[in-house]
Amino acid sequence: MTQEFKDQGGAATSDPSRFQRWLTSRIMSTLFTKERVARRRLKAEKRRQKERRPHCVEYFHQVDDGYSQLAASVLKQIAARYDVELVCHLVRGPAGKNVAEPELLTRLSRYEASLIAPGYGLRFPDHPDDLATEQILLATRVLAAQSNQRFIDIVESVGSALWADDAAALQQLAQEHGQCGQAEADAMVDKGTARRKELKHYSGAMFFYEGEWYWGIDRLHHLEARLRELGLDKEPAAPLVAPQPQINLNGAHDNSHLTLEIFPSLRSPYTAIVFDRAVALAHEAGVALNVRPVLPMVMRGVPATREKGMYIFMDAAREARTYGVDYGKFYDPIGEPARRCYSLYPWAKEQGKDIELISSFLRHAFALGVNTNKDAGLRRVVEGAGLSWQEAQQHLDSDGWQQILEANRQQMYASGLWGVPSFRLLNAEGVELLAVWGQDRLWLVAREIAKSVV
Numbered sequence: 001m002t003q004e005f006k007d008q009g010g011a012a013t014s015d016p017s018r019f020q021r022w023l024t025s026r027i028m029s030t031l032f033t034k035e036r037v038a039r040r041r042l043k044a045e046k047r048r049q050k051e052r053r054p055h056c057v058e059y060f061h062q063v064d065d066g067y068s069q070l071a072a073s074v075l076k077q078i079a080a081r082y083d084v085e086l087v088c089h090l091v092r093g094p095a096g097k098n099v100a101e102p103e104l105l106t107r108l109s110r111y112e113a114s115l116i117a118p119g120y121g122l123r124f125p126d127h128p129d130d131l132a133t134e135q136i137l138l139a140t141r142v143l144a145a146q147s148n149q150r151f152i153d154i155v156e157s158v159g160s161a162l163w164a165d166d167a168a169a170l171q172q173l174a175q176e177h178g179q180c181g182q183a184e185a186d187a188m189v190d191k192g193t194a195r196r197k198e199l200k201h202y203s204g205a206m207f208f209y210e211g212e213w214y215w216g217i218d219r220l221h222h223l224e225a226r227l228r229e230l231g232l233d234k235e236p237a238a239p240l241v242a243p244q245p246q247i248n249l250n251g252a253h254d255n256s257h258l259t260l261e262i263f264p265s266l267r268s269p270y271t272a273i274v275f276d277r278a279v280a281l282a283h284e285a286g287v288a289l290n291v292r293p294v295l296p297m298v299m300r301g302v303p304a305t306r307e308k309g310m311y312i313f314m315d316a317a318r319e320a321r322t323y324g325v326d327y328g329k330f331y332d333p334i335g336e337p338a339r340r341c342y343s344l345y346p347w348a349k350e351q352g353k354d355i356e357l358i359s360s361f362l363r364h365a366f367a368l369g370v371n372t373n374k375d376a377g378l379r380r381v382v383e384g385a386g387l388s389w390q391e392a393q394q395h396l397d398s399d400g401w402q403q404i405l406e407a408n409r410q411q412m413y414a415s416g417l418w419g420v421p422s423f424r425l426l427n428a429e430g431v432e433l434l435a436v437w438g439q440d441r442l443w444l445v446a447r448e449i450a451k452s453v454v
Contacts, residue, residue, distance in 0.1 A: 015334070015335030015336050016332070016334060016335060018373075021331075021332045021334070021373065024332045025330050025331045025332045025369070028313050028330045028332075029328060029329050029330045029331075029369060031313070031314075032313060032314050032317035032318070032328065033317070033328060034321060037317075037318075040211060041210070041211075041212075041226070044210040044211050045210070045230070048210060054084070054085045055082075055083065055084040055085065055209075055227075055230070055232055056084065056085045056086075056087055056209070057078070057082075057084045057085070057086050057087070057207055057208070057209045057223070057227075058087045058088075058089065058195070058199075058207070058208045058209075059071070059075065059086060059087070059088045059089065059206070059207050059208075060088075060089050060091045060192060060195075060196050060201075060203075060204060060205070060206045060207075060208070061088060061089065061090055061091065061143070061155065061192075061204065061205070062090075062091055062092065062093050062203075062204025062205065063090065063136055063139050063140050063143065063159070063162070064093070064106065064131050064136050065093060065106070065109050065204040065205055066109035066110045066111075066112065066113030066114075066124065066127075066163075067109050067112070067113060067204065067205040067215075067216040067217070068159075068204045068205040068216070069113060069124060069156075069159040069160075069162075069163055070113055070116070070117060070120065070122055070124060070205070070216060070217045071205045071207070071216050071217050071220070072155040072156050072159050073122050073156045073159075073217075074120075074122075074217065074220070074241050074242055075088070075152050075155060075156070076152055076153065076156070077241045078220075078224075078241055079152050080234075081233065081234055081235060081241055082224075082227045082232045082233060082234065083232045083233075083234060084209075084227065084232055086148075086152060087148060088148055088151045088152060088155070089191070089192030089195055089196065090140065090143060090144060090185075090188050090189045090192045091189060091192040091193045091196050091204055092189055092190075092193045093105075093106070093203075093204055094202045094203050094204070095202075097304075097305050097308075098202035098203070098305055098307070098308050099202075100297065100302045100418055100419070101418045104413075104416055104417075104418055106130070107128075107416060108416060108417070108437065110127045110128065111128070111416070112436060112437075112441075114126045114127065115434075115436070115444055116217075116218075116245075116441075116444065119245035119443065119444070119447075120217055120242055120245070122217075124163065125163055125164055127163055127165075131162060131163070131165075132165070132167075135162055135165070135167060135170060136162070137182065137185070138170055138171075138174060138179065139158050139159070139161075139162045139170060140185045140189065141174070141179040141180050141181070141182060141184075141185045142154075142158055142170075142173055142174050142177060142178070142179045143155060143158055144179075144180050144184060144185035144188040144189070145177070145178045145179050145180040145184075145185075146177060146178075150177065154173065154177055157173060158170070158173055161173060199213075200307045200310075201213050201307060201311065202305070202307060202308065203215065205217075207219070207220065207223055209223060209226065209227075212226075212314075213311055213314075213315075215315070217242050218244075218440050219315070220240075220241065220242035221240055221242055221243055221244045222318055222322075224240045224241060224242065225240075244322070245443040246443060247277075247281065247442055247443045247446045248443070248446055248447070248450070249281075249284060249285050249446050249449060249450050250450045252285060252449055252450040252453040253284075253285060253286040253453065254285055254286040254287045254449065254452075254453050255286050256286060256287060256288045257287075257427070257428045257453075258285075258287040258288065258425060258426065258427060258428070258433075258449060258452055258453070259287060259288040259289070259290055259425070259426040259430075260278075260281075260282045260285075260287045260288070260289055260290070260423065260424075260425055260426075260445065260449075261290045261291075261292055261423065261424040261425075261426065262275070262278050262279075262289070262290070262291050262292065262421060262422075262423060263292050263293070263294055263408060263412050263417070263420050263421060263422040263423070263424075264291065264293050264294075264358055264362075264420055264421050265293065265294050265295060265296040265297070265338075265420045265421075266293070266296065266333055266337075266338040266341055266342065266358070266361050266362065266365070267296035267298070267299070267332075267333055267334050267338055267365075268296060268420045268421065269312055269313055269316035269317075269327075269366065270312070270316055270319075270420070270421055270438065270439040271362060271420050271421040271439070272316070272327060272362040272363075272365070272366035272367070273316055273319055273320045273323065273325045273327050273366075273439055274421055274439035274442060275358065275359055275362055275421065276325075276359055276363075277323065277325070277442060278421070278423070278442060278445075279291075279355055279359070281442060281445065281446060285446070285449045285453075287425075287449060289355070291354060291355050291358060292408035292411065292412075293342065293345060293358060293404075293405055293408060294405050294408050294409045294412060294420060295338075295342075295405055295409065296334065296338060296420075297419065297420075298334065299334070299335065299338065299339075300409070302418075316439075319439065319440070325367075326363075326367040327366055327367050328366075328367070329366075329367055329368060329369035330365065330366055330369060331365055331369045331370055331371045331372065331373075331377075332365075333361070333365040333372045333373070336373060337365070337372035337373045337377075337378070340372075340378060340396055340397065341357070341361050341372065341378065341381065342401045342405060343395065343396055343397050343398050343399075343401050344357060344382065344387075344392055344395055344396065345357065345358075345401050345404070346395075346398075346400055346401055346404065347391075347392070347395040347398075348385065348387060351387060353385050353386055353387050356384075356385035356386055356387075357381070357382070357385040357387065359385070360381045360382070360384035360385040361381045361385075363384070364377065364380055364381050364384065379392075411424075415432060415435040416435060417435055417436075417437045418437075419437050419438075420437075421437075421438070421439055422435070422436065422437045422438075423435070423436050423437075423441065423442075423445050425445060425448050425449065425452070427452065433448055433452060434448045
């Protein structure tokens with residue numbers, strides 16, 4: 001792995017060696033191919049059968065996390081629909097080097113949960129303020145006191161009372177179902193957190209089944225598809241419990257009154273699988289497009305642990321297959337390759353080719369496996385964007401791009417976002433209508449465009 005992953009999230013103080021870059025590229029190009037995933041799943045199923053274990057899905061619930069509340073809202077349906085044993089754990093939120101901005105993440109989970117809930121036929125209140133600590137503790141004590149089945153039965157109701165700031169309803173649930181002492185509740189949370197760490201993950205709202213992780217309601221469709229393939233769906237002709245929301249403009253066309261801002265980075269797997277689709281959506285919707293690149297997280301000192309990196313690459317490959325995006329033949333562009341391409345960005349923008357340059361770089365690094373650390377590779381990127389390599393060499397390693405990218409980062413943070421790809425939708429007056437993070441939020445962008453076009 002590259003030094004950033006090998007050092008368990010240390011800030012990027014130097015570029016990886018040639019061998020480290022090659023090794024990361026090789027591992028990530030082969031580990032998560034469709035064929036490799038299929039072989040691992042088959043091996044896991046044979047091992048389960050040999051050990052005579054039931055099909056078991058484990059769920060990790062973080063009480064004060066909006067994404068967890070959405071996942072909890074469908075637990076009863078998942079348990080009833082699929083012939084699996086659903087085992088639930090209470091956990092703490094991500095900590096240490098697995099979370100860059102814990103306060104922003106908590107706030108974002110509340111904000112995004114209210115946005116995405118309707119797309120899954122669920123409800124989540126608009127809750128801009130932090131939850132009351134005493135109510136979080138009470139909800140935790142109630143859930144920690146339950147058997148596994150009772151947890152599944154009441155976790156949505158407990159969460160609904162908590163997120164509605166309905167202390168009376170929460171107290172009523174505690175009286176009806178009981179609560180344990182705080183020390184016992186803390187021990188249950190510690191136990192669940194330890195189990196999650198044992199299985200090599202770090203986040204709340206996670207589902208785990210036989211070697212693979214599925215994040216929240218957004219990735220349940222992947223888990224459901226896998227369970228269906230195993231013949232575990234009791235209603236195979238019925239729609240999924242949590243089908244993926246579709247990107248649908250409903251015929252809306254804007255004529256450039258709205259502006260879509262995209263914040264990409266050149267080393268982001270998620271950016272690689274959504275950038276061209278986001279650009280196409282903007283063109284289809286007729287909105288103005290403003291691409292605002294930022295440095296990759298590890299190049300601005302944001303930690304990236306091995307377990308986080310492995311999950312991101314695995315999940316991005318899985319999402320790419322879902323969308324039919326060419327992805328997976330990877331040659332790591334961390335460090336110097338990204339910096340050199342960014343140095344060409346102001347010049348490319350003057351030529352009206354800034355979008356093409358970013359698209360070409362991502363395609364060559366993440367889908368074609370081109371070594372952009374070499375001039376020959378970067379030349380392919382430049383010419384793939386419709387630019388002159390001869391002219392490009394006059395602008396390589398120039399200054400000025402750093403200030404542009406830093407201004408973009410500051411705007412992203414000002415909107416409560418810190419990762420890529422992020423999106424902002426602005427009205428004609430420049431007022432922010434929507435700010436979301438993630439390639440899996442493009443359907444929200446489309447929905448907001450459709451709502452805003454008169």
